[in-house]
Amino acid sequence: MTSPKSHSPRPRGDRTFPSRGSYREALRIGELLRKESVGGLLLVALAAVAIVWANSPWAESYFALRDFQVGYAGWHLDLSLGGWAADGLLAIFFFLVGLELKHEFVAGDLRQVRTAIVPIAAAVGGVVVPGLFYLLIVGRDSALRDGWAIPTATDIAFAVAVLALIGSHLPSALRIFLLTLAVVDDLIAITIIAIFYTDAIDWVPLAVAFGAIIVYGVTAQLSRRFFRIHPAAAWMILLPLGAIAWAFMHASGVxxxxxxxxxxFTIPVVHRKADRAPEDGPGLAELFEHRFRPLSTGFAVPVFAFFSAGVAVGGMDGLGSALTDPLTIAITAALVAGKPVGILATTWIISKVIRINLDPSLKWIDLVGVGLLAGIGFTVSLLVAELSFAPGSTAYDHAKVAILTASVLAALLATVLLTARNRRYRVISEQEAIDADADGVPDVYQRQGADD
Structure with a gap:
């Protein structure tokens, strides 16, 4: 069978969105999302275990495990297990966010302005509008205003787990749109954390951290061919450099x-040209993606969810108090309503400004479904909640209840909408799979590339 060919995402005269991308990119995204769906199911399972355990007669043992401290105090690494999960394991998750963002800029939808502008604008709208929803609802309560960034994130693993559970045939264009939106969304969220949730900075460790990152990046760039031939060397050289950068960044207060x-973001990404197979095997980015993705989705993120989702609600009275708290209402409304409104409104406005039309095989209601999936904040939302409020405070506990409630509600609403549209999605998927000339590349991608 002929190796999959890569084509330009859209012909120049085609003024539609979302982009289907090249066949190579569609295959890559499909494989990535399949891995994320497995991790998402594990994430949900461990979060459920944490919630049940934290509200069981054995709750003390859960909190004792979460708060158990380990690490060398002299290096500012005497952290609880929950702290190690938030600061350490999530660094693996965000490493992959940086890697995916780099791939999008070099070889994906963000490489060209005409395909990048819509998902970037949608991501910005999906951050700004939920933040405004939150601030409008909490009003002048200064004790709660610090949590404005909680509803800005998207949990792609949880979202694709929902798609896997309902058996959705979401078209490749919408899947790519959702992933691109989520990656940009996570970049914005981590930028917010760096700017607004850093109390004090120790400049010497920060300088050392940036120095280590620069050395790491230069080494990866200059030695990429060597690492491709000798992958074990990449782990022996780059992994210690990465650990040093992480440790000094942690010590700096950022x-x-x-x-x-x-x-x-420093890892080199190869842009595969049309009809050209890799000559030297997988690149360094592909190697790291292959190695780190299972670690992130199968261990790092689920373990973080396990230690972060456990909150004692105090029975039905406590749950009732949490659900009626203005903080809970603000977070829930921002994620469930603010996210889809921000994404849909921004997308509609930008489409009118740059005169680009929605793909005729789709409807605007499909973007509402994507917006609802984006309202599943969960992982990064839990991280921001831990940075916003003092551990053990009422606001801290209620924020977690709100994130869990909003994520489940957004998932249920997305399920109803996408299930109703699934028959249409199945038709689109069948059309995208037609390969009349049996060359291994569906015809729709060849017709798409032929017009370039």
Whole structure:
């Protein structure tokens, strides 16, 4: 069978969105989302275990495990297990965010302005509008205003787990749009954490951290051919450099996950040309993606969810108090309503400004479904909640209840809408799979590239 050919995402005269991308990119995204769906199911399962355990007669053992401290105090690494999960394991997740963002800029939808502008605008709208929803609802309560960034994030693993559970045939263009939106969304969220949730900075460790990141990036760039031939060398050289960068970033007072994003962004990404197969095997970015993705989706993020989702609600009275708290209402409304409104409104406005039309095979209601999936904040929302409120405070607990409630509600609403549209999605998927000339590349991607 002929190796899959890569084509330009859209012909120049085609003024439609979202972009289907090249066949190579569609295959890559499909495989990535399949891995994320498995991790998402594990994430949901461990979060459920944490909630049940934290509200069981054995709740003390859960909190004792979460708060158990380990690490060397002299290096500012005497953290609880929950702290290690938030600062350490999530750095792996954000390393992959940086890696995916780099891939999007070099070889994906963000490489060209005409395909990048819509998902970037949608991501910005999906951050700004939920933040405004939150601030409008909490009003002048200064104790709650610090949580404005909680509803700005999208949990792609949880979102695709929903798609896997309902058996959705979401078209490749919408899947790519959702992933691109989520990656940009996470970049904005981590930038917010760096700017607004850093109390004090120790400049010497920060300088060392940036120095280590620069050395890491230069080494990765200059040695990429060597690492491709000798992959074990990449782990022996780059992994210690990455660990040093993470440790000094943590010691500086800036959230350590920032190091993960920056390290991921330094990894070289190869843009495969049309009809050209890799000559020297997988690149360094592909190697790291292959190795780190299972670690992130199968361990790092689920373990973080396990330690972060456990909150004692105090029975039905406590749950009732949490659900009627203005904080809970603000977070829930911002994620469930603010996210889809921000994404849909921004997308509609930008489409009118640049005169680009929605793909005729889709309807605007499909973007509402994507917006609802984006309202599943969960992982990064839990991280921001931990940075916004003092551990053990009422606001801290209620924020977590709100995130869990909003994520489940957004998932249920997305399920109803996408299930109703699934028959149409199945038709689109069948059309995208037609390969009349049996050359291994569906015809729709060849027709798409032929017009370039």
């Amino acid at each position: 959230h350590a996950t920032i190091a993960g994003v920056l390290l991921g």
